[in-house]
Amino acid sequence: MTVLVLTQPSDATADLVIAELNRRAVPVVRLDPGDFPESVQVTARIGARHSGWMGELRGQHRDVSLDEVSSVYYRRPSPHRLHPGLSDRDAKWTASEARAGLGGLLTALTARWVNHPHLNTPAGVKPHALAIAARCGLAVPDTLITNDPAAAREFVAGLPGGVAAYKTIGTTGPAGTGGEAVAVWTTQVRADDIDNSVALTAHQFQEWITTAYEVRLTVVGPKMFAAEIHTPTQLADVRTDYAAHTYTPCDAPAPIAAGVRRLIDAFELSYAAMDFLVSPDGTWTLVDLNPNGQWAYIPALRTPITHALADLLEDPA
Known part of the structure; x- marks a missing residue:
């Protein structure tokens, strides 16, 4: 075979x-x-x-x-x-x-x-994934999706500190001059930053969560691999400066692991990568589910995840 x-x-x-x-x-x-x-x-x-x-x-x-x-x-x-x-x-x-x-x-x-692409598709739809995650008992950020500039300003003004994280709902940004997709990084916004261009399409705003660190949690079949991501200062988007990070393998608390397993089972996935923000009080908040996310950039988990994926593919039973 x-x-x-x-x-x-x-x-x-x-x-x-x-x-x-x-x-x-x-x-x-x-x-x-x-x-x-x-x-x-x-x-x-x-x-x-x-x-x-x-x-x-x-x-x-x-x-x-x-x-x-x-x-x-x-x-x-x-x-x-x-x-x-x-x-x-x-x-x-x-x-x-x-x-x-x-x-x-x-x-x-x-x-x-x-994963089967027909299973990746619904899991990769961010509003859907956040809703299923919440039903599975995982904490998710206070989130608004809107094309109403006034509603966006009101939402952001009402958040703690009056600041939100602006994130794309899809996986990429608009096309560049050569037709290629351009990345749009997560950014901090305040109510005064929001103009009427919000009316042109759907936009996602989430509460800005102060973190002690972030966690990348990767599920491969029955196994979970997690690592704390530490940076000198909290970045709006950790993808903007991988060199600034240090990674420390960790275990997810039992309630988080149980919620993650329910989420994986709900989407019938064999593999997924998830991003959590961990507050100073120890609260884990899920901000992203990626059914085909990267994993090799965390040195200590590279070999274990490689072996776990090979195990799944070698033995389809």
Whole structure:
């Protein structure tokens, strides 16, 4: 049986897991769905003689039969790269057919997924994830989503200290001049900072929580891995300066671990990364659930998480 890794060509995180599977002599095929249809071919059939799709994926370097795939590691696949000679109209249609065709075949695989993209999608919708987390007994920040500038100013003015954290609701910011996605970091805002441009789309404002430290908690199957993230001063967004952090492995308090397990089970995930803010009084507040979040940047947890992921993929039972 074979582990299929779906990710872009440059993915150092996936490289760690693939290297561990190779060390264990587990067959692995790495493919980027973005290479379809230009340099990946697919041929598959289903009908009266087959209980599922039978066929194969043929890549530049490796081929794999669909019925041989026992586990799928769904990491960071690229968008489909299409023939440059297509018109805009034909390119849109071709991309749609590629997603439906190849994507449909892959998601129909009866394999262990880490994670199945159909499960990643609802877990990655932030308002939905916050609501489910609250129902699972986890504390979440006082949050407002609105396109009403007056409501936003009133909400922020009423928060302790009159300050809020502004965060994007999606995963990226607007497109840059070259069409690429631009990151929008979490920032502090006050009521006076909010202008009428808020009316142009949905905006998310959350209470600003003073922290003793933050925690990155990663779930891999039945296991949990957590690390305190300490910085010299509280940053609005820890992603802006990884070099300033120190990481200390820790254990989640029992009530937090129980809530996290309920949350993971609610979304039927095999893997997830979560961010908590820990107040000086020890209160843990969940601010983000990422069903496909990064984990290799925490040195002390890199090897344990690599091994845990390899365990899941090696033994789909």
